[in-house]
Amino acid sequence: MASKSTDFKIEQRAYVKIRTLLKVSPTDVHKDLEEVYKDTALPYSTVVDWARRFREGRVSIEDGARIGRPVSSTNDKNILEVSALLEEDPHITLVEIADAVGISTGTAQAIVHDNMKFRKICARWVPHLLTQAQKAKRVQCATKLLSEFDRTDSRRLFEIVTGDETWVRYSEPLSKEANKVWVAKGQDPPMIPRHDFRDPKRLKNSTKNRRPRTGTRGLRILHDNARPHKTKLVREKLKAMKIVELDHPPYSPDLAPCDFWLFPKLKKHLSGRKFESRAQIGSAIFQYMKGVPTEDYKKVFFDWIKRLKLVLQHEGEYFEKLHH
Numbered sequence: 001m002a003s004k005s006t007d008f009k010i011e012q013r014a015y016v017k018i019r020t021l022l023k024v025s026p027t028d029v030h031k032d033l034e035e036v037y038k039d040t041a042l043p044y045s046t047v048v049d050w051a052r053r054f055r056e057g058r059v060s061i062e063d064g065a066r067i068g069r070p071v072s073s074t075n076d077k078n079i080l081e082v083s084a085l086l087e088e089d090p091h092i093t094l095v096e097i098a099d100a101v102g103i104s105t106g107t108a109q110a111i112v113h114d115n116m117k118f119r120k121i122c123a124r125w126v127p128h129l130l131t132q133a134q135k136a137k138r139v140q141c142a143t144k145l146l147s148e149f150d151r152t153d154s155r156r157l158f159e160i161v162t163g164d165e166t167w168v169r170y171s172e173p174l175s176k177e178a179n180k181v182w183v184a185k186g187q188d189p190p191m192i193p194r195h196d197f198r199d200p201k202r203l204k205n206s207t208k209n210r211r212p213r214t215g216t217r218g219l220r221i222l223h224d225n226a227r228p229h230k231t232k233l234v235r236e237k238l239k240a241m242k243i244v245e246l247d248h249p250p251y252s253p254d255l256a257p258c259d260f261w262l263f264p265k266l267k268k269h270l271s272g273r274k275f276e277s278r279a280q281i282g283s284a285i286f287q288y289m290k291g292v293p294t295e296d297y298k299k300v301f302f303d304w305i306k307r308l309k310l311v312l313q314h315e316g317e318y319f320e321k322l323h324h
Helices: 004-021 026-040 044-055 076-088 094-101 105-115 132-149 154-159 232-240 257-270 278-291 294-313
Strands: 118-122 124-126 160-162 180-184 191-193 220-222
Touching (some): 004 026, 004 044, 044 094, 044 105, 094 105, 154 294, 257 278
Parallel strands (some): 124 191, 160 220
């Protein structure tokens, strides 16, 4: 006598067959099944597999008859082949695994998830794949900055002025999930360098209006190593204004307040919105910046100190972002 679970599978296969012959996509079919069957709905990979069979001319919705002892597709040979495929290409899909090994996508899913305990997650974006020398430079800079700011009056942090540039599009895209890879349980995602496409611009100093008595005297500027920031003209100008440049290691946006705090919050605020003109974009940015509490701007420099310490803890390697 067939179990209730088996009956559900047969019912769903029949629905997959009918909808597939009507040229409905597996994605839409799977959504319908989830809406009706909830937790007992067929996995998406199974729907894709059966839809393919029906497109290729399969008529029966029953499992194929087996003679004698059942042969399991999740045998050692297939597991080894799947393991080799994942090692060669961690981005490979279950459908591609099934085609390469000659098994169903359901079996491929069982091997990957149940036997190998793998899961598919997004690769971790990093600004750059750091060399040992660059990691050492990050440690050196962090040590120097901590010696100056971590053991002194916290008010000295507010002598720091920082700024940077970023792209803001007329249509800011929603956050997306990309570069998923298969990793073993407990394994960290791989790191992928993020392409830098910034348009170099000079950082304009507007502190004189805010400090009419002292102006720029006594300020310390924290900016990255973009070429406009390191030109001879800029450095001579900063020196003439008696502004001290703080040492900043290369490829380290995780240590630049605008990059690790302000820009992500701004992009999240603008996410999904569309603008018709530069004036609309400028107004939206101005209103957002104006609405950020003063305390948040102050707090970011204490978080900067925490990040410098994390650089030392991770021996110069990138670390997971802090939550604000």
